[in-house]
Amino acid sequence: xxxxxxxxxxxxxxxxxxxxxxxxxxxxxxxxxxxxxxxxxxxxxxxxxxxxxxxxxxxxxxxxxxxxxxxxxxxxxxxxxxxxxxxxxxxxxxxxxxxxxxxxxxxxxxxxxxxxxxxxxxxxxxxxxxxxxxxxxxxxxxxxxxxxxxxxxxxxxxxxxxxxxxxxxxxxxxxxxxxxxxxxxxxxxxxxxxxxxxxxxxxxxxxxxxxxxxxxxxxxxxxxxxxxxxxxxxxxxxxxxxxxxxxxxxxxxxxxxxxxxxxxxxxxxxxxxxxxxxxxxxxxxxxxxxxxxxxxxxxxxxxxxxxxxxxxxxxxxxxxxxxxxxxxxxxxxxxxxxxxxxxxxxxxxxxxxxxxxxxxxxxxxxxxxxxxxxxxxxxxxxxxxxx
Amino acid sequence: xxxxxxxxxxxxxxxxxxxxxxxxxxxxxxxxxxxxxxxxxxxxxxxxxxxxxxxxxxxxxxxxxxxxxxxxxxxxxxxxxxxxxxxxxxxxxxxxxxxxxxxxxxxxxxxxxxxxxxxxxxxxxxxxxxxxxxxxxxxxxxxxxxxxxxxxxxxxxxxxxxxxxxxxxxxxxxxxxxxxxxxxxxxxxxxxxxxxxxxxxxxxxxxxxxxxxxxxxxxxxxxxxxxxxxxxxxxxxxxxxxxxxxxxxxxxxxxxxxxxxxxxxxxxxxxxxxxxxxxxxxxxxxxxxxxxxxxxxxxxxxxxxxxxxxxxxxxxxxxxxxxxxxxxxxxxxxxxxxxxxxxxxxxxxxxxxxxxxxxxxxxxxxxxxxxxxxxxxxxxxxxxxxxxxxxxxxxxxxxxxxxxxxxxxxxxxxxxxxxxxxxxxxxxxxxxxxxxxxxxxxxxxxxxxxxxxxxxxxxxxxxxxxxxxxxxxxxxxxxxxxxxxxxxxxxxxxxxxxxxxxxxxxxxxxxxxxxxxxxxxxxxxxxxxxxxxxxxxxxxxxxxxxxxxxxxxxxxxxxxxxxxx
Numbered sequence: 001x002x003x004x005x006x007x008x009x010x011x012x013x014x015x016x017x018x019x020x021x022x023x024x025x026x027x028x029x030x031x032x033x034x035x036x037x038x039x040x041x042x043x044x045x046x047x048x049x050x051x052x053x054x055x056x057x058x059x060x061x062x063x064x065x066x067x068x069x070x071x072x073x074x075x076x077x078x079x080x081x082x083x084x085x086x087x088x089x090x091x092x093x094x095x096x097x098x099x100x101x102x103x104x105x106x107x108x109x110x111x112x113x114x115x116x117x118x119x120x121x122x123x124x125x126x127x128x129x130x131x132x133x134x135x136x137x138x139x140x141x142x143x144x145x146x147x148x149x150x151x152x153x154x155x156x157x158x159x160x161x162x163x164x165x166x167x168x169x170x171x172x173x174x175x176x177x178x179x180x181x182x183x184x185x186x187x188x189x190x191x192x193x194x195x196x197x198x199x200x201x202x203x204x205x206x207x208x209x210x211x212x213x214x215x216x217x218x219x220x221x222x223x224x225x226x227x228x229x230x231x232x233x234x235x236x237x238x239x240x241x242x243x244x245x246x247x248x249x250x251x252x253x254x255x256x257x258x259x260x261x262x263x264x265x266x267x268x269x270x271x272x273x274x275x276x277x278x279x280x281x282x283x284x285x286x287x288x289x290x291x292x293x294x295x296x297x298x299x300x301x302x303x304x305x306x307x308x309x310x311x312x313x314x315x316x317x318x319x320x321x322x323x324x325x326x327x328x329x330x331x332x333x334x335x336x337x338x339x340x341x342x343x344x345x346x347x348x349x350x351x352x353x354x355x356x357x358x359x360x361x362x363x364x365x366x367x368x369x370x371x372x373x374x375x376x377x378x379x380x381x382x383x384x385x386x387x
Numbered sequence: 388x389x390x391x392x393x394x395x396x397x398x399x400x401x402x403x404x405x406x407x408x409x410x411x412x413x414x415x416x417x418x419x420x421x422x423x424x425x426x427x428x429x430x431x432x433x434x435x436x437x438x439x440x441x442x443x444x445x446x447x448x449x450x451x452x453x454x455x456x457x458x459x460x461x462x463x464x465x466x467x468x469x470x471x472x473x474x475x476x477x478x479x480x481x482x483x484x485x486x487x488x489x490x491x492x493x494x495x496x497x498x499x500x501x502x503x504x505x506x507x508x509x510x511x512x513x514x515x516x517x518x519x520x521x522x523x524x525x526x527x528x529x530x531x532x533x534x535x536x537x538x539x540x541x542x543x544x545x546x547x548x549x550x551x552x553x554x555x556x557x558x559x560x561x562x563x564x565x566x567x568x569x570x571x572x573x574x575x576x577x578x579x580x581x582x583x584x585x586x587x588x589x590x591x592x593x594x595x596x597x598x599x600x601x602x603x604x605x606x607x608x609x610x611x612x613x614x615x616x617x618x619x620x621x622x623x624x625x626x627x628x629x630x631x632x633x634x635x636x637x638x639x640x641x642x643x644x645x646x647x648x649x650x651x652x653x654x655x656x657x658x659x660x661x662x663x664x665x666x667x668x669x670x671x672x673x674x675x676x677x678x679x680x681x682x683x684x685x686x687x688x689x690x691x692x693x694x695x696x697x698x699x700x701x702x703x704x705x706x707x708x709x710x711x712x713x714x715x716x717x718x719x720x721x722x723x724x725x726x727x728x729x730x731x732x733x734x735x736x737x738x739x740x741x742x743x744x745x746x747x748x749x750x751x752x753x754x755x756x757x758x759x760x761x762x763x764x765x766x767x768x769x770x771x772x773x774x775x776x777x778x779x780x781x782x783x784x785x786x787x788x789x790x791x792x793x794x795x796x797x798x799x800x801x802x803x804x805x806x807x808x809x810x811x812x813x814x815x816x817x818x819x820x821x822x823x824x825x826x827x828x829x830x831x832x833x834x835x836x837x838x839x840x841x842x843x844x845x846x847x848x849x850x851x852x853x854x855x856x857x858x859x860x861x862x863x864x865x866x867x868x869x870x871x872x873x874x875x876x877x878x879x880x881x882x883x884x885x886x887x888x889x890x891x892x893x894x895x896x897x898x899x900x901x902x903x904x905x906x907x908x909x910x911x912x913x914x915x916x917x918x919x920x921x922x923x924x925x926x927x928x929x930x931x932x933x934x935x936x937x938x939x940x941x942x943x944x945x946x947x948x949x950x951x952x
Contacts, residue, residue, distance in 0.1 A: 053856050057778075081855035088856035094849035098871045107867075111859035159858065 004029040004052070004163060004195065009061035009071075011047050011219075021047040022058065023219030032193040036210035038200060038242070044219035045199045049165050052197060053088055054081035066162045082111065087156035088165040091172060093148045095140035101127075101151050102136040108159040126158040129188065146177045153185070157194065166198040170205060182208055203243050207231060215239045237279055237374035245281035245368065247337045252277045260312060261333025267310040270364050271377055278377065279370040286366035287339040289314075289328060289349060292357040311361035319352050328352060330360055411782045414768055415789075421829050422789050425804025426655065426796070429648035432807065440645025441652075444636075449627070454653070457628040460546055460617065461610035467550025468606050469599070471700070472557025477587070478696045479558075480565055483689035492701040493558045498937050499709065500890040501552060501615040502907050503926035506914065507708025508548050509620060510715050510923065512539035518711055521723035540624045549616045551704050553606045560602030564595045604661050605794075611654055612797025614893040619914060629654055630799040630893075637803050637897060644807050651800040658795030666788065709930065716923035734924040744925060747909035752932070754820055754905065755888035758827035759881045765828065766835025766880070773836070774843050794833040801829060802897030809898075818900035826894045831884050838883070842876030843869075875943060882940030886933050906932070 004027075011022040022044040029035050037045035050056040052063060054070065057078055063071035065086070070079040087108065095104050102123060109119040127133040130150040140148055149169065156164050170178045186209055189196060200206055206213050207227040214224045215238075223235040234240035241248070251258040251265055253276045258265040271278050292313065314330035314337070326349045328339045337360060341349040352358065369377045433440035444450065472493075479490045496504065511519045514534040523529055529536050537544060568591065576590040577583075614630040622631065629650050636647035715721050717730040738744050769790050776783040793801065805826045809816040816822040850872060854864040870877075892907035899908045910925045 053852075055852055055855070080860070081852070082858045082860045084856075085858075086856055088853065090849050090853055092847075092849050094853035096850055096853070096868055096872070107854070107859070108857035111854075111857050111863060155853075155857065165856070 003031050003064075003066060004197070005062075005064045006048075006052070007062045009048065009051055009058055009063065011044075011051060011056060011058045020219050022051065025061070025219065025221060027214060027221065027224070029195060029197065032195055034189050034196045034198065034209060034211045036198045036200060036206040036213045037216055038203065038206040038210075038213050039216035040201055040242070043216040045201075045216050046167060047219075048216075049167055049197055049199045052163070053086055053165050054079055054084050085159075085162040086165060087159060087161040087163075089152050089156040089167065089169040091168045093140075093152040093169075093172075095148055095151055095155075097140050100137055100139055101132065101143070104140065104151060105136075105154045105158050108155060108161075112159055114159070122158055122160075126154045129157070129192075130154045130184075145173055146181065149173060149181055150184075153188075157188075157192070160194075162195065164194050164196045166196060166200075168200055169198075170200070171202070178205075185209065207243075215242060233376070234281070234368060235376055237281060237370040237376075240281040240368055240370070245283050247280075247282040247284060247287055249280040249282070249332070249335060249337070250277065251280065260335065263313060263333040265310060265312055267308075267361075267364065269310065269369065271369050275369075275371060275377060277372055279372065279374070280367050281370065282337075282362055282367040284327070284338040284340040286362050287337055288361050289330070289339050289341050289346065289352075290359045290361065291348060292359050308364045309361050310364050310367075311359050314358050314360040316352050316354055316356040316358060318354065319349070321350075326350065326352070330358060332360060408779060408782075411772055411776060411779050414772065415782050415785055418765065418769070418786065418789055418832065421825065422792050422832070425801060425808045428808045429644070429651065429800070429804045432645040433648035433652065435645060438649075440643070440647075440649040443643065444646045444649035453627045453629060453632055456542065456626060457611060457630075459542070460549060460613060460628055461607055463543075463546035464549035464553050464610045464613070465603065465607050467547065468553035468557045468610075469603055471550070471554040472602075472606075473561050473595075473599070475554065475558045475697060475700060476561035476565055477591075478690070478693035479562060481690040481693040482697070483694070486694055489694065489697050490562075492697055492705070494555055495701065496552065496704045497555045498886065498930070498933055499705065500892070500907065500926065500929045500933060502619070502892050502910050503712060503930050504552065504708050505548065505616050505619045506910070506919075506922055506926050507710075507712045509539055510711035510721065510919070511707060512537040512544065514538045514540070516721055516723040518714065518723065518725065519707075540620050540626075542621070542626050545616050545620050545626065548620070549610060549613050552613075552616070553609055554700075554704070556609065557602050557606050560598055560605070561595060564598030564602075565591075567598075568594050601665070604665070608658060608661055608795055608797075611657060612799065612893075614797070614799050619911075630797060633799055633803055634897065637806060644803070647803050648807075651797075651803060654797050655800055658797065658800075659792070662788065662791045662795040666791070709927075712923045712926050712930075714923075715920055716927050718920055721919040721923075734920045735928075737921060738924045738928060743904065744909055744921075747904040747906050748928065748932075750820060750823075750903065751889050751905040751907075751929075754823050754827060755885050758824050758831065758888055759884045761824065762828050762831040762835040762884055763839075763877060763881055766832070766839045767877070769832070769836040770840035770843055773840055790832045790836045792833075793830050798830060798891070798893040799897065801826060802894035805829075805894070806898050817898075818903050820903060822898050823895060823903070823905065826898055827888050827891065830891070830894060831888070834884055834887065835880055838880040839873065839876060842873050842880075846872055878943035879940055882936055882943055886936040886940065889929065889932050889936060 006025060006027045009022050009025045010020065013019045013021055025044070025048060027035070027048075037048060039045045047056060051058045051061075051071065052065075058071060058073055060073045061071065062069065062073070065084055068084075069077060070084050071077060095101075096107075099107070105127060106119055106123045109122060114122070123136070124133060127136055130153050132147060132150050132154060135143060135147060135151065140151065143151065149172075152169065156166075170181055173181060182205060189209075198206075198209055207230075210227050212224060213227055213230050214221045215230065216222065217238055223230055223239045225233075225235075230239065231243055234243060234245065237248075249260055251260045251269065253259075254264070258269055269278065269280070290311075312332045314332045317329040317331050317336065319329070320327045322340070324344065325340050325342045328341055328349065330337050330339060339360065343350060371377055433444075475493045479493065482489055499507075509517070511517050514520060514537070517537070517539065520535060520537055523536055524532050539545075539548070572594065573586055573590060576586045581589060612630060613628065614634070617626060617628045617631050618634065621627065627635075633647045633650045636643050636650060714725055716734050717732070718726065719729060719731060719733065769786055772779075772783060772786050773790075776786075805822060806817070808814070809822045809825065816825070846869075850868055851864055854868045855861075859867070889906065891905070892911070895905045896908050896911060899905065904912070906925065906929045910922055910929070913922045913925065
């Protein structure tokens, strides 16, 4: 199998102003690895993928697929897509409407002049793998979205390419189908062990599928790590925000303690003395609420100041019923925070109203602390609490 | 492993890189020669001997009058076309659901060949024997007249006839402009309290402004290049425009190409200016991008007035001239009175008996088909280059400009240029069908390119990219993916060009020879002889050939084929 190496990839787009879509990006992918490029639109993830496919002409950098140099910008080598042993699954599926499913799936084999007998065998085998053996003689227009998706997947895999590229292939499916196809794709990868690069902006897709995630920002990789480590130890504040730590607090030291705006914080933050100001990132699940009158929170260890808990006076802005939980928006000294309070643990939350005064608190280890520049503050123990 | 591939590019990769560029350059050279050589040849002649051509053209006292007439004709017909075209397009959006098919009616005058329409109008409004004039003289306040009251051979009426001819183009532009307006914009204005009329003037019209400006410029170009109407109707009364002046300079002795070239220069310059303006202002291919959002829905209820307006317009612009042609073609001779008892098919028998006419019909058909067969691949290559030639920005820009030029520059200028260029070394083609094919291919460049380009843009990149990443090279991608997917577009473009070419009169008249005629030119010769019933019969045959082409076009490419022009 393959080993993909990207070195110093740079792609600029002319325009007013000119933009750098990919900025000196380097990445190595092991054989059989499933790497997910995750980031918001415009971060360069799709341009990186298209450069791997040979659909873009990068300005600088080198790409080697399985030992074969396919791009060497200084040496003026840029192999066209058909000279790279790749398969690709497109966001729109791009199934050719004038061909049957069989001809669609068989096209990469015809293009690569695979023998007729072997082609037939591989087409049917791949169709079985993606559960569309019964659809082989239909046309794409006669298929549902999910079926088209599976056919596109089969077309990408059928020629047993060195590298399979996925360009947000699940984003056109409705939510329920997306979960099914995601599970199916994960299982297929486990079974076949192809090398894959998968582009998405959906964090749950990325966490579920990737062996490693590359979180991209402005054409660069902000963090490259396993899903577990990205989830638990985001390297920068940007990554933390992108993988669901949507609550952001900016406390500063005041005497011996901390303050958010003019609100004093109860409890200490596990931050070295040298930092006078920090940025705290926290998932909504980890922000707990307690009635303001109750003093200390009634439930959930560790409780109270001094036991690793941090609490703040807050005011309720809005509360939405979410089935087994309430999504509560509170404001602390002008900063809005979201709390996801499970009703089983906090039945009283069912009755919160706008303008109620509550205490918001979190275990100090469930939050992650960054300096003003967005870098995670060194020395902080990595473990997350109560996940 | 990486290091080994860092070596200098091999000879084969260099060839792969170089060949497409050479191909693109060669293509540019061919279409560049086709379009620019005739124009350059004309200018060279005009500047010869110390600009003798310009001197002889512009020193004559009549020139001022000719220029005034040309501009007056263009502006007058433009005004008529803009008002009528916009009103008709508006009316078309207010048709009741059952009568939506009526939308096609205002387009149909395009289908009628210009020579046929003009002769049809002449049969109706010729001062003495015109059928409608004779009818009007029965009215009490006109019954003392011997001729008139309408004189089709006068400038105002030439303006009106020309304006009618341009209306269909404006209608097309504005209709597609309406289709691009998001219905919610209109509904928002209504909900905010505007009346239907208020919505039209405050929201719809301002939104249409870019369309109207562009469509207006195209109609103005067409008006300035008008040839058929002034030639057939204006010559007897001494009404000259630049195009007819040019024709006279190259067709009547003393033949003076230099003068002809000089006369055409204002049209040439204005045409180039409009093309440049369009490329700079309207920029890329945004015009071809299909609009998102909800399709245009008309505010207010369907209107009977809209139906009446469209039907009345079609009656006047289509049924009247065609009816006159039919009556004359069935009559032994043309007089103000209609004698149904004397109707005969003799004229049609004569049309199909005279070898000169049948040859012209066969010529028209074969030359048009051959030209379409050449224009389609040329347009495919040009469209591909425009869409994917990002690596050759200079070549691409040049192709873009050259391909657009025949739309801006009147056919009469091209006709004169071709006559000049191909009557001398190195290509002695005068009097052959080949030279007509060359002119036709050149005139079709904008249409074949634009229609195929918009088809490709609508397909998007994903189908091609999927093919390339599946391991197929450019050739297989073209033959197995692009051509099958573009088949309706290509077929529609072919049929439409066939229609336009069987119509062609202006350029054909300049490059034809007495022995190599097409339908339009033979009709003109018989018009000159005064054999009016034969003229009418030929005009009807021409219309039928065209109608058959249109039918094929709409079957192949859908009824919105004209929107792609």
